[in-house]
Amino acid sequence: MSLLLETFLNLIRKPVTRVEKDFFLPANHNLESTPLVQAPIAKFARGIPAFIGNNYKDLKLNADKELKEIIGNPGKNSWVSCKECSICAEVCPTNAIRSDEINLQIDYGACLQCGLCVDECPSKNLVNSGFVDVYSDNRSELVVDYNKEKFEPSFHSENSSDSEYLEFKEKIGNKGFNFREVCAGSNTGVEWELGACYNNVFDMESIGVRAVASPKHADVLLIAGSMTDAMIKPSKLAWDTMPSPKLIVAIGTDAVQSASQNTEMYPHTPGYWIAGDPPRPDTIVRAFRTLMGRSHFKFRLAWHSYLQEKNKELSK
Numbered sequence: 453m454s455l456l457l458e459t460f461l462n463l464i465r466k467p468v469t470r471v472e473k474d475f476f477l478p479a480n481h482n483l484e485s486t487p488l489v490q491a492p493i494a495k496f497a498r499g500i501p502a503f504i505g506n507n508y509k510d511l512k513l514n515a516d517k518e519l520k521e522i523i524g525n526p527g528k529n530s531w532v533s534c535k536e537c538s539i540c541a542e543v544c545p546t547n548a549i550r551s552d553e554i555n556l557q558i559d560y561g562a563c564l565q566c567g568l569c570v571d572e573c574p575s576k577n578l579v580n581s582g583f584v585d586v587y588s589d590n591r592s593e594l595v596v597d598y599n600k601e602k603f604e605p606s607f608h609s610e611n612s613s614d615s616e617y618l619e620f621k622e623k624i625g626n627k628g629f630n631f632r633e634v635c636a637g638s639n640t641g642v643e644w645e646l647g648a649c650y651n652n653v654f655d656m657e658s659i660g661v662r663a664v665a666s667p668k669h670a671d672v673l674l675i676a677g678s679m680t681d682a683m684i685k686p687s688k689l690a691w692d693t694m695p696s697p698k699l700i701v702a703i704g705t706d707a708v709q710s711a712s713q714n715t716e717m718y719p720h721t722p723g724y725w726i727a728g729d730p731p732r733p734d735t736i737v738r739a740f741r742t743l744m745g746r747s748h749f750k751f752r753l754a755w756h757s758y759l760q761e762k763n764k765e766l767s768k
């Protein structure tokens with residue numbers, strides 16, 4: 453075969469590395485019909501901590517309590533009433549947990565998914581969920597309050613109030629978009645995972661999301677890491693150079709936290725938030741699909757469905 457013919461055939465050949473089409477959520481994905489929204493690969497991850505209660509656990513806790521009464525004061529890993537405890541809040545390295553007598557509040561946008569609170573909880577009320585999809589167009593949607601007595605999350609789904617986000621989604625999102633990544637103080641974890649998004653497993657280019665070198669060609673400014681003083685000006689310059697409609701996406705737990713707390717350091721408030729330290733490639737791809745309007749995902753709705761499933765599973 454001539455070289456010319458072979459080159460031509462390669463141009464029209466279907467890619468052999470494309471993943472199965474149901475590996476990611478389909479474009480018309482309906483969350484209510486599929487409460488568990490993780491790709492199979494995510495089940496090996498620790499994920500965010502779940503505050504759950506169930507019959508099995510009540511039995512176990514009663515046994516632990518009796519043991520405590522028999523052997524006196526066996527130390528920090530013994531059962532304590534959740535109402536009188538705040539160990540998880542004390543050990544959390546990012547202050548993602550707030551605890552009082554009645555409620556436990558977990559800010560999943562600030563959670564590193566490190567599992568420390570789960571390891572240290574004396575009453576085994578927290579478990580590693582394996583749930584890694586923590587992203588939203590609304591920062592406050594990533595914060596969940598639980599009632600300590602009933603182990604119930606307060607639940608209502610929040611809508612985006614950001615008109616720039618909605619305009620972006622309508623005009624650009626569904627067709628795909630270009631992003632310029634700004635490493636504003638990142639430890640390069642996010643950059644590694646972004647690179648992995650373009651390998652032959654995750655193949656992010658196939659959904660129309662491309663990295664570009666110049667902000668002039670970008671629709672999205674992807675900001676990773678806590679904003680450092682040195683990067684305030686370059687980030688603003690990049691943002692000002694971008695044509696409208698445009699959007700800032702805070703990617704990685706450090707960026708999510710930094711953009712929530714130091715808003716004045718950012719050229720504009722992010723319109724989309726992707727947490728995780730760093731977020732996994734499958735999470736990034738799903739988050740971008742949602743940003744583009746190709747799949748429907750609401751963090752609290754998905755998390756609520758997950759907790760219901762988990763409780764059912766554990767009480768069997």
Ligand code: SF4
Binds near residue numbers: 546564568
């Ligand atoms: S950062 Fe670690 S300790 Fe804090 S809530 Fe998340 S998993 Fe728990």
Ligand code: SF4
Binds near residue numbers: 551556575
């Ligand atoms: S979840 Fe565990 S560590 Fe946190 S307050 Fe309750 S008992 Fe204490």
